[in-house]
Amino acid sequence: MARQEFSKRIKSKAAERANGHCEQCNKKLRVGEFHYDHIVPDGLGGEPTLENCMVLCLPCHKDKTRLQDNPIMQRADRQRKSIAQGVHTARKPMPFGRKSNLKVKMDGTIVDRRTGAVISGTR
Numbered sequence: 509m510a511r512q513e514f515s516k517r518i519k520s521k522a523a524e525r526a527n528g529h530c531e532q533c534n535k536k537l538r539v540g541e542f543h544y545d546h547i548v549p550d551g552l553g554g555e556p557t558l559e560n561c562m563v564l565c566l567p568c569h570k571d572k573t574r575l576q577d578n579p580i581m582q583r584a585d586r587q588r589k590s591i592a593q594g595v596h597t598a599r600k601p602m603p604f605g606r607k608s609n610l611k612v613k614m615d616g617t618i619v620d621r622r623t624g625a626v627i628s629g630t631r
């Protein structure tokens with residue numbers, strides 16, 4: 509997925525709203541010393557809208573990225589990976605129970621609940 513950058517219009521509106529100050533620490537900003545930040549990171553589906561745009565001085569932006577976005581992104585990444593590998597089931601579901609990913613149909617066919625794919629045909 510391509511990064512969704514803020515449009516010029518959004519940026520200028522955000523800059524207007526910030527009124528020359530960092531929207532986090534309220535420090536006065538100088539030209540070239542700020543970033544337009546995605547409040548909800550782009551990688552997590554944050555939209556390039558004015559509501560999701562924050563004007564941050566460089567130290568604030570760096571902190572936010574390091575302290576907030578990266579851990580969230582890494583966690584989301586881990587979750588995606590573990591789900592893909594099927595290791596997110598800490599508690600073992602009952603075999604073919606309601607929480608199990610597999611179910612046995614009346615005719616004995618085993619299907620994957622998530623995808624509906626047939627795992628094994630009629631016994």
Ligand SMILES: [Zn+2]
Pocket residue numbers: 530531532533534535564565566567568569
């Ligand atoms: Zn700041």
